Amino acid sequence: MKIVMLGAPGAGKGTQADKIADQYGLPHISTGDIFRKNIKEGTELGKEAKGYMDAGKLVPDELTVRMLLDRVSQEDCSKGYILDGFPRTIPQAEALDSELKRLGENIDFAIDVEVPDQNIINRMSGRRACPKCNAIYHIEFIPPKKEGICDECGEELVIREDDKPETVKKRLEVYHEQTQPLIDFYDKKGVLHTVDGRVDAEDVFEAIRSILK
Ligand code: ADP
Ligand code: AMP
Numbered sequence: 001m002k003i004v005m006l007g008a009p010g011a012g013k014g015t016q017a018d019k020i021a022d023q024y025g026l027p028h029i030s031t032g033d034i035f036r037k038n039i040k041e042g043t044e045l046g047k048e049a050k051g052y053m054d055a056g057k058l059v060p061d062e063l064t065v066r067m068l069l070d071r072v073s074q075e076d077c078s079k080g081y082i083l084d085g086f087p088r089t090i091p092q093a094e095a096l097d098s099e100l101k102r103l104g105e106n107i108d109f110a111i112d113v114e115v116p117d118q119n120i121i122n123r124m125s126g127r128r129a130c131p132k133c134n135a136i137y138h139i140e141f142i143p144p145k146k147e148g149i150c151d152e153c154g155e156e157l158v159i160r161e162d163d164k165p166e167t168v169k170k171r172l173e174v175y176h177e178q179t180q181p182l183i184d185f186y187d188k189k190g191v192l193h194t195v196d197g198r199v200d201a202e203d204v205f206e207a208i209r210s211i212l213k
Helices: 013-024 031-041 044-054 061-072 090-103 117-125 165-179 181-188 201-212
Strands: 002-006 028-030 081-084 109-114 127-129 136-138 192-196
Touching (some): 002 181, 013 081, 013 109, 013 136, 028 031, 028 061, 031 061, 031 081, 044 061, 109 181, 117 165, 165 181, 181 192
Parallel strands (some): 028 081, 109 192
Antiparallel strands (some): 127 136
16 A cells, blocks of 8 residues: 655644554655655765755755655565655656556555644644654644653654744745645545544544545
């Protein structure tokens, strides 16, 4: 089963992708997490991506597509995967599509998590992330058991560099301009499903589960 998570930055794609991954035993592939890991490790890819990410812009398609296609060709993806944060542009979606066509495969579900822009700024300012295992929390809505510490691995949680309100505004602009058209792209393929992302994360997951059944 291959799933694409759609939605604005902060809509809850990563939160839901983690739940789907746990329940269905599929790898959760977040291009944002892969870039952040590369930045932390100081790789060439990380150096190239950092400037774009800090500015709230998208990393160029060529680089992102190459990285993603390499990741999904790995053994753990043979039974499917959940893509979170990819594709983010029409050329990225087309590149994925043509690779899948070549393999005789396709995306089974594109799940759009809908949250209005007004709710996004609040979500992002309270987001805390684990730099080690990538678990995601919110200081108010989804707090860790112990303040500032990851429930899963005990690492100290961090505020993402690009979650500053001014960067979030830019990211939302980029989302509406470049990523939102993907809703139509996957609708035309007949695989689009929309869920209300404003409700409690467990209730969003229930809605997704009934789609995947
Ligand atoms: P995305 O992957 O779409 O950028 P995240 O999954 O990181 O979004 O969620 C953004 C923030 O909102 C995080 O702090 C997360 O804990 C919180 N969050 C996720 N889903 C919900 C929800 N349904 N209600 C309230 N907060 C949520
Ligand atoms: P995310 O963790 O999904 O919010 O992504 C964080 C940042 O990484 C984005 O704002 C982009 O700068 C970059 N990024 C992640 N995925 C992509 C993608 N598919 N295409 C281009 N840039 C991306």
